[in-house]
Amino acid sequence: MISQSKIQDKRKEIWDAALKLFVEYGFHGTPTSKIAAEAGVANGTLFHYYKTKEDLVIVLYNDIKNELNSYITSKVSCNESLETKVKIMFINSLYWALDNREKFYYIHQFHFSPHFAKISPETIHQQSTCHIRLIEEGIKAELLKPLPIEFLLTIVSSHVFGVYQYLTSEDFSESQQKKVINDAFGMLWDMIAP
Amino acid sequence: MISQSKIQDKRKEIWDAALKLFVEYGFHGTPTSKIAAEAGVANGTLFHYYKTKEDLVIVLYNDIKNELNSYITSKVSCNESLETKVKIMFINSLYWALDNREKFYYIHQFHFSPHFAKISPETIHQQSTCHIRLIEEGIKAELLKPLPIEFLLTIVSSHVFGVYQYLTSEDFSESQQKKVINDAFGMLWDMIAP
DNA sequence: TTTTAGATTGACTAATCACTCCACAAAGGT
DNA sequence: ACCTTTGTGGAGTGATTAGTCAATCTAAAA
Structure with a gap:
């Protein structure tokens, strides 16, 4: 061992x-x-x-994506309200990002590189399954605007990244961070709730 | 000549x-x-x-940024309401992005590259002056949430990019595009208005 | 016509880099 | 003790690349 x-x-x-x-x-x-x-x-x-440098680049990306996904899914339990689930996922995404800045940055760096073309569409889709399911559920329950799932997913993802960018652009105390994240979730919910 | x-x-x-x-x-x-x-x-x-390859990379970035900025500022006139101004800027940003996909993609590709570190903070700030002024105005007039300007700026920018990403992920007809952009502005306004 | 200054060329160079190869070491099974 | 598999090292290689340079061209000014 x-x-x-x-x-x-x-x-x-x-x-x-x-x-x-x-x-x-x-x-x-x-x-x-x-x-x-x-x-x-x-x-x-x-x-x-x-095997190659590119292999390393891609393994890095997939490992990090999987780590982020399992971290987030580990934080939500089934017996919460949908809004709470979304909030927990949102907040934990940001905390993970702040605690793993290199890894979070890497995801986006990879996204804007030619290497990203090497990731198959199935893999990409599979890597966001848990988010997609939550959004589907939310639309059915009429807790989210009846928009295309991919649209909501993209909007939420870019909102998360925007907030992350702001949080890392300056030095914030823990309580300031918490306030920003709470405000940001309020804004997100205003945006996606009917 | x-x-x-x-x-x-x-x-x-x-x-x-x-x-x-x-x-x-x-x-x-x-x-x-x-x-x-x-x-x-x-x-x-x-x-x-x-002079060098990097020089070319940076000139490209600055030229494109300036082109985008002057395009957007050329579209807003002073005698509009603030909401209209924001809407016009938002919509035109997206139309410009859709009409200049390579250039718009380049901006973000550059952003996630080590070259970005070579752009001075003053230049960066100066390149978003017109957006900052509009947000300042909006907060003073209590038409926008009283949040830090940089925060709102970052949130709006990433929302624009999110919508762009969605619009380029599939093939949409002109009318579909228009609907998405309108929906997206509605969501943006729900998010940033008090 | 002559001069001059900038534009253009493409062969060349010095450096770098991804990756190979093979010798050797460590571990484990029999 | 012997063999096989797997890990490790690092010098070496062939290909590639950013950037140079001396020669040639162009066109307009003098």
Whole structure:
């Protein structure tokens, strides 16, 4: 067991190093040699764990997306009202983003890169299943405006990102952060509730 | 006069080629040689007009930002109500984005690249002066929620981008587009009005 | 016509980078 | 003890690239 995780140590070291450097210098700005150096492994070792640089880029994206998704779904329980569920998901998305700035930034950096074209539409759709289900439910219960699901999803996602951008543009105290997030949810609800 | 513009022809050819290729293949994915080839000029000519590749990347960004800004400001006249002004700016931002998809995409691609760090904060601030003034005015007149200007600005910008994303994710007819944009403005107004 | 200044070219260079290769080490099963 | 599998290292390679430079062209001024 210990050896099992120790074997994967270097894989994780490379993963972490790549995230840090990609976010700081961009995909093109970080050579694989620098990633290996930052991870404390040899050049060749990187290619033992990741077939190509692009493979690493994509694995990073999928891992982060999955981590975010499972974090968010872990926070909502079924016996809440729909508004509460949406609120919990919204707030927790932001807290996760604030606690994992590199990872959250990476998602968007990836989104605006040619690598994103390599992600299949099914994967993309599957990665937002839980959000889609909630929106469907909300529309049926007439708690959300009767608009196309994809439309609402896009609007909510970009709102989350907007709030994140604002929260990271300046230094806020915890209580200021909390107020901004609450205001932002109020605005979101005003926007999507009928 | 004719020669004047003819001299700048190649500069513009390079500009256009760079935009097209950067959007398609990313900054790293497009070598300067390809840009020169696409523009129909020699390798060296590119560096006659733009000192470095990065210079070209940044000039492209600033030019596009200025174009977008002057387009939007050209559409609002002073003797409108504030809500109308906001609506006109919102709608025209989206129409411009839809008519200039490469340029609009480029702005965001640039935003999520390390090149963005090279833009001075003053320049960034100056590039959104007209939006800031409108929001200030709106808060004073109690037509907008009394929130920090930067917050409202960020929220509105990301809403615009969200709507743009939705509109370009599928093929919509003109009337469908118009409906989406109108709905989106209604939602925006619900969100930012007190 | 001659001069001059800028525009244009494309071969060239120095550097960089993704990735390979092969030798060796560690671990585990038999 | 022996073999097989898997991990690790790092020098090496071939391809690519941003940017240079000296030569040539163009056109208008003198």
